[in-house]
Amino acid sequence: MLSLKASQFIGHNGAFQPFGRIIAAFQPVTCVDSASSSLTHFGRFNSTFQHHTSLHTLSTGLSIFSRGLVTHTAPPDTAATAETLPENVFTSISEDWLDALTCWLEDNDPGFEEIEYHDGVLTFKIPDGMTFVVNRQTPNRELWLSSPVRGPSHFQLYSVDGRPEWIESKTGSNLHAVLEEDVSKLLGVEYPIVIE
């Protein structure tokens, strides 16, 4: 059985490079404003896949990756695991997602008492001291949410149409939707969140 190390997938330019055939550059994009897309690199990754292979989504990219590690193909809609997704790729994806979320909150501040994001941990407070925490949980390739409305929950990483989506396995909820719902509930007004 092949045993492949993550380092074998880093190409000459430092980019994630499964099997050396597909080159994808993960360049974390610093958020400038909410109009600019923080996850455009994801789209670039996506189109590179399309150019070199017939794949369309990161998830099928994951299945190529896992094909190297195990001798079967993982179905495209399984959650990312430590075996199927290298740590640096996960860090990059989660970093960009949390960055985009932070930018949105900062640009559309309805009076949050605190918005802090560093080291993969995002903390923001609704007026009246209710605190939300969204943090990266790297060993499980998950984002963890602590919501004052519904408590703790874990969200696994899926690729849906080439975009990262964070889905809770127990309830099938999407982290994006959960945040919108819970924040809106506490604010008393509808608070849409756009994560590009």
Add this chain to the structure above:
Amino acid sequence: MLPVLISRTSMLTSMPNMVNGLTSAILGSRSYSQDLLDHYEKPRNVGAMDKTAVDVGTGIVGAPACGDVMKLQIKVDDEGRITEAVFKTFGCGAAVASSSYATELIKGKTMDEAAGIKNTDISTHLSLPPVKLHCSMLAEDAIKAALADYKNKQKK
């Protein structure tokens, strides 16, 4: 995060055995509640049972890589009531306190009642800070894992 580092040197052992007075000095700055500190400094029901015994259910949840591992064991009598519960936890103060409180909660309860215990029962009692709510969820999972293990054994 000194408390976490200290606890990592003693796998599956609760901390206070090693650092008695130091804990509240360290944790005081984190503003943990009095109840939480109490469970952390004087945890209830630390110990282990024979996991091969037919009346013992063992639940192990979490993973060292994630920072928390909880082992919770129950002894169930013929009427399906939990007579004894013990735990050993590797992790932060909130994790130790959550599992300690969990063993207190389930002692004397029937298996159905224990299965009904929610993470909110634990987090509310200990006044867990937002970032530590996950510890109470893990404790709830540990209870359910121990019950499942016991039920599995009865089938055999």
